[in-house]
């Protein structure tokens with residue numbers, strides 16, 4: 001027998017192997033939670049052989065870019081399960097679905113109505129296709145600054161005020177599981193012949209229970225893109241796109257899918273999508289019912305611990321846990337959970353951590369999280385940490401978030417190709433930004449390339465810096481320098 005190979009310099013694999021050996025508890029993506037669900041439901045042999053099934057377009061394996069055989073049949077089955085009219089497998093994540101959707105519905109110079117907190121993949125599509133976004137402001141939770149999403153009235157007003165725009169794109173649900181009345185918006189937009197694209201990256205599982213918010217397809221969206229890998233058990237990067245109604249030119253959409261997807265689409269991704277969809281169909285509802293019951297009990301117990309705040313999304317598989325009343329920021333909480341309790345959350349921000357629970361999570365995962373929080377709060381000596389004189393005391397700084405959309409001077413594409421120069425952030429007011437400024441929370445771009453840098457934004461960033469909040473987008477992590485566009 002050949003001896004197992006030991007690599008000295010196996011950077012990625014050694015680290016991943018450690019994570020596997022540590023049996024890290026996962027409240028993050030991907031939804032299969034380190035594959036436990038495959039073993040539990042009897043898919044282990046199929047998954048074990050995936051590396052042997054990593055193949056290409058040969059006789060009998062069909063072709064994702066013009067499917068006529070097994071891929072066509074698999075997509076047809078997915079279409080029926082998700083009650084769509086046409087379903088496409090995506091092997092480059094929802095990123096490529098979002099890009100194909102935008103590029104196929106907008107021609108260069110067109111405008112698109114879109115929520116300000118849209119994903120970067122949409123903005124990249126604007127750069128590629130010279131599309132001009134008209135942003136709709138989202139609302140955020142006053143307590144934790146997490147994203148709630150748009151409200152219906154703002155979207156309807158935006159539609160009324162932009163009669164020249166023919167495409168509306170919205171993120172639904174938000175990363176934090178918050179939703180809005182998408183049905184009302186779709187009905188209104190359709191009266192104006194607008195195509196509605198929904199980035200449902202975080203909602204592939206919504207059809208599994210009536211206790212979850214209604215899916216975007218159910219509410220009438222024309223193109224829906226779902227990251228199966230985020231909330232269902234498929235491999236990272238495997239997503240799907242659904243189309244319904246007669247507003248979308250499917251041939252044109254397929255033309256763009258060919259452009260944005262690899263010419264060697266991964267059969268491992270496609271196989272993993274098919275497995276996830278099979279699990280969804282055969283076991284999904286039962287597993288989701290158990291998960292929601294477990295989450296209910298977990299939330300009740302967690303909320304009883306003094307000083308702990310739990311914010312359950314409308315989609316209750318998303319839980320935001322905050323220890324801010326105890327003066328513990330989310331970044332530190334994430335590290336405590338990981339390094340002292342072997343639990344990894346999806347993300348942290350200044351005020352707390354986000355848990356993504358999927359049908360791949362067991363009750364024991366939630367129990368471990370509960371034990372960890374009990375232990376952390378015990379170590380903290382809560383009675384001394386909480387200010388008893390005021391129940392609503394906010395130990396961590398309450399910030400004055402400027403929920404604004406600055407004036408746009410040039411398009412995302414023009415900004416991308418413009419010459420830029422570095423200046424001190426405090427001296428950049430009135431200039432055109434060459435960079436994104438995205439504070440966490442809430443993770444929405446306060447200023448994007450091509451927009452004017454305002455006094456309010458600069459003041460806020462300096463405040464963020466003082467309290468150690470993360471701000472992404474700026475190349476200078478010390479938050480002193482920003483790139484502006486040379487006029």
Ligand SMILES: Cc1ncc(COP(=O)(O)O)c(C=O)c1O
Pocket residue numbers: 092093094095096098118119121171175199201202227237239
């Ligand atoms: C709202 C939203 N849309 C789209 C995407 C892109 O999805 P994917 O990772 O499947 O490409 C993400 C990824 O984080 C996201 O959060």
